[in-house]
Amino acid sequence: MTAEELCSSLHTLLLQLPVYTSPSDVPFSNGLYFFYETGETSQHAPAGRIVRIGNHPRSDGTLVRRLKQHYGGRKNGSVFRRYLGGALIRCSTTQSPCLMPGPGLGHWERQHANTCSACDVIEKQVSAVLYSSFSFRCVEISARQVRNRLEGLLIATLANCGTCGPSAEWLGRNAYSTVVQTTGLWNSDFVTGPLLQEADFKDFDFVVSETVNKWVCTRNC
Ligand SMILES: [Zn+2]
Ligand SMILES: [Zn+2]
Structure with a gap:
């Protein structure tokens, strides 16, 4: 499968899952999350393209805690928040002291500053x-x-779809990371890594089905 075919299939596969708007909506504590953003659609994702994939890679049981760090934490605990904040500032001014002396170098955008x-x-x-x-x-x-x-694998695959990309007005075009700007993802790690192979896609298909069976059908079917 090409990155284009995979991108289309992945977006379709995820449509089976409920959309959440708050970390506390999530009923389980281990997994990957897939963000969507108002105004961001693409050929492979007419209902909304994925704009960030995230994980809690170094600990178990902390999916909701990780999401809470994005939604309500501090910029030093979340690169997503640093990207978003930097982009929001640039939309209103290019002279903010929080971003000086340059893209990625100011105290807002530097981790631990x-x-x-x-x-x-x-x-x-x-x-x-x-x-x-x-x-x-x-x-x-x-x-x-x-x-x-x-x-x-998922991040690299979406980043490499030659068909999908960010809208002209996408907020991420103001992020300091050129990787974010060009991939249309609020991700900068893994984008140049190996892509999903057929066997990996089957693995992912399986865990999506398991999630649907366990957390969606038991309540709604
Ligand atoms: Zn500041
Ligand atoms: Zn695509």
């Missing part, structure tokens, strides 16, 4: 935009090794 009082406002804006413009789906994967392997 201390924040200032203006950053507190940005933290609130990042949380607000996550609740207003983003939603996500989750696939339950309890085995960490499987989770971590699929995460990288």
